[in-house]
Amino acid sequence: MFLLFFAVWVILNGKVTAEICIFGVLISAALFYFMCRYMEYSLKKELLLFRLVPLFIRYFGVLVKEIVKANVCVLKIILSPELQPEPAFVYFDTAFQTGLAKVLLANSITLTPGTITVSVEDDRFCVHCLDKELAEGMEDSVFVKLLEEMEEVEARWTR
Template sequence: MLLLFFLVWIIFNGAITTEICIFGVVVAFLMFGFVCKFMDYSWRKEKLLIQRSGYFLLYLGNLLIEIVRANVSVCHFVLSDRDEIHPVMVSFHTTLKSGLARVILTNSITLTPGTITVSLQGDEVIVHCLDRSLAEGMENSSFVKMLEHMERIGETNGNL
């Protein structure tokens, strides 16, 4: 967040000089102090965010790969000679503990073509799939494994 405050300062100024950078660092620290005092934030949460950010970038890369794979599958269904597509509703329970991780999972499922999250109630996820083949292994997907790993990072370093 500290870096974000500094970057916003630089963008709003529209120029980079020594004075603007020094003043930007001071303003960023003041804003960070304000956020820590009045908005329940801390250096520990900042550290955890930095630790998770690298893994989150890997997650985004994996999401892009899965989107491309799902696009190929959906194109195959559309362009093939098959007359029947077998849509299916899949219900599974996730082992993810945090609400944020569950929301990221369901949004990732919805972003991949051929699947859409219908419901998220507690730890139960209901997904509509264009075909049965798209539903296989959804509860143990790479999305779930990566999000579980990010949750473990939070547990060992003080949960957000």
């Protein structure tokens, strides 16, 4: 974070001189100290974020793949008059410890065509699916497994 503050300082100043760099280091250090002291920021949290970056990238790749698969499925339903969709509500429980994992899963489900997260109460999700085919295996989906893996990494790192 210190380096980010310093980089923003240099970019906003538009030129690099010894005085600007020294003043930038002092301002960046003061901001970093303030964040650590009063905003519960820690270097450990920042390092955890770097550990989670590969998992977030993998999660984003899986999300794009699932969106494409769901688009094809919804397209089949729309373009085939003989296929009648069978809408369904799916209820399932998760063992997520953090609110971030719940929000990511709920938003990922909603971003995927043909499914909408209706509610999340505690660990119970209610999802409306356009067709039963889209509802299959939702509680054991790749999203859930990746989010559980992220939580495991976070739990190991914060002990």
